[in-house]
Amino acid sequence: xxxxxxxxxxANPVAESQASFRAVMNAMARPGRLHExxxxxxxxxxxxxxxAAVLLTLVDGETPLWLDPAAxxxxxxxxxxxxxxxxxxxxxxxxALALSLPDLAALPAGGxxxxxxxxxxxxxxxxxxxxxxxxxxxxxxQEPAVLAVDGLDGAFVARWADNRAxxxxxxxxxxxxxxxxxxxxxxxxxxxxx
Amino acid sequence: xxxxxxxxxxxxxxxxxAARRRWxxxxxxxxxxxxxxxxxxxxxxxxxxxxxxxxxxxxxxxGRAGGTGGRFNLGEMTVxxxxxxxxxxxxxxxxxxxxxxxxxxxxxGAHAELAALLDALMQDPEQTAGLHAAVVAPLAAAQDAxxxxxAGKAAATQVKFFAxxxxx
Numbered sequence: 001x002x003x004x005x006x007x008x009x010x011a012n013p014v015a016e017s018q019a020s021f022r023a024v025m026n027a028m029a030r031p032g033r034l035h036e037x038x039x040x041x042x043x044x045x046x047x048x049x050x051x052a053a054v055l056l057t058l059v060d061g062e063t064p065l066w067l068d069p070a071a072x073x074x075x076x077x078x079x080x081x082x083x084x085x086x087x088x089x090x091x092x093x094x095x096a097l098a099l100s101l102p103d104l105a106a107l108p109a110g111g112x113x114x115x116x117x118x119x120x121x122x123x124x125x126x127x128x129x130x131x132x133x134x135x136x137x138x139x140x141x142q143e144p145a146v147l148a149v150d151g152l153d154g155a156f157v158a159r160w161a162d163n164r165a166x167x168x169x170x171x172x173x174x175x176x177x178x179x180x181x182x183x184x185x186x187x188x189x190x191x192x193x194x
Numbered sequence: 195x196x197x198x199x200x201x202x203x204x205x206x207x208x209x210x211x212a213a214r215r216r217w218x219x220x221x222x223x224x225x226x227x228x229x230x231x232x233x234x235x236x237x238x239x240x241x242x243x244x245x246x247x248x249x250x251x252x253x254x255x256x257g258r259a260g261g262t263g264g265r266f267n268l269g270e271m272t273v274x275x276x277x278x279x280x281x282x283x284x285x286x287x288x289x290x291x292x293x294x295x296x297x298x299x300x301x302x303g304a305h306a307e308l309a310a311l312l313d314a315l316m317q318d319p320e321q322t323a324g325l326h327a328a329v330v331a332p333l334a335a336a337q338d339a340x341x342x343x344x345a346g347k348a349a350a351t352q353v354k355f356f357a358x359x360x361x362x
Contacts, residue, residue, distance in 0.1 A: 005293065006279060008245045080277075081246065 007044050009056055009081035016040075020053040024174060027183035032136045032147035034128055038179050044077045046070065046099060050176040051124045058120070059084050059095050066093035066119075068102065096121045101153035105162065109169040118186070120172045126151030128177045138188040146193050147182055149175060160190045214317070217330050221312055222298050224333040226305035233308060236328040241281040242311055245293070248276035248303030274298050276306035280314045292317040 010016040023035040038053030047055075055078060059065050064087035067075060078084045087093035090106040096119050110118030131150025134157070152175075153159075163170045163186060170186035184190065221229065233239065252270040259266065275298070280291040294314025298306040316325050 005245055005277075006291075008243060013249070 005077045005080040017057045020057045028185050030140050031184055031188045032145035034180050034182050036179055037181055044074050047074045048124055049179045050181045054122055061085055063094035066090045066096040068098040070099045071097050093119050098123050101156055104159050104171050107171050109166050115168040122174045125149055125175055125177045128180045128182055133193040135191045135193040136188050157190055157192055217316055218313055220330050220334045221309035223337055226302050229308050232329045242278045244278050246277040248274050248306040250274045250301050274303055274306040276310040278310045278314055
């Protein structure tokens with residue numbers, strides 16, 4: 001083992017990973033709703049607590065993780081606490097961690113008969129609940145929801161439309177900022193609100 | 195277990211991974227009470243924080259028939275692991291602390307934590323020799339004595355079938 005982690009993970013791994021799993025599950029079921037996770041975590045820079053909590057909960061040795069080069073400083077921590085294996089290219093990953101919007105088409109979208117083999121993108125943004133509002137419609141939303149995201153690339157709406165067109169294939173997205181997360185499953189349609 | 199108990203107490207081997215492997219083995223096999231007592235006698239426990247654990251799990255122990263045959267699963271054994279990191283002390287300790295790991299047979303979390311702490315402390319070059327003399331060497335000696343006692347008891351029951359050869 002060459003990893004030299006300097007920060008602890010969950011203080012109470014069982015309860016905290018169950019709680020954050022539940023938050024991710026509910027976030028996927030109700031797109032755009034904000035959930036609190038990761039309070040009390042002190043992950044290494046540049047990870048936010050919510051991002052770290054999602055990774056600790058979902059990633060293990062059987063799910064290759066693709067790391068945005070900007071998240072390189074957190075690599076040792078992830079290798080130690082998640083037993084993560086790292087994918088060399090986005091195409092080989094099951095989870096992708098990004099600090100800025102990557103090319104969604106480069107991530108595995110699954111197959112028409114195996115849509116579950118697609119990747120889940122964990123995208124860390126500046127803030128949730130403030131910033132540019134997005135209008136969400138689709139399964140899980142009786143009425144259109146509005147999700148405000150600060151720090152999301154302007155090209156996101158167009159790229160997400162391409163991803164939405166692949167359904168039932170496509171990438172699922174978890175947005176994290178601070179100790180807040182929201183999720184956009186591949187079934188949701190995103191427009192700029194205004 | 196394939197590797198034998200360390201019988202020499204000196205720091206003769208200068209290869210750092212080998213030396214560390216040896217003290218980690220001694221700490222893992224040590225009696226938890228003796229380990230705690232020796233560490234207390236050495237000095238006040240320095241500040242540290244737990245990065246992971248102590249947590250217990252199962253590992254599969256594998257063996258080879260005759261040492262050369264095909265591998266088979268012998269059985270599962272309970273192992274407790276712990277990882278700690280020492281805090282940089284205000285006495286001007288270099289760097290940002292060291293990380294120590296321990297894997298201990300059984301369920302004794304306190305033992306795993308102490309062994310991990312000692313592993314972290316021993317990686318500080320200024321403390322290696324002192325800690326080795328104060329803690330690791332006595333533990334190794336105790337383990338060696340225990341092993342010799344068991345081996346002696348077993349040897350006393352040895353039956354020599356070729357008695358004529360031995361009396362010749």
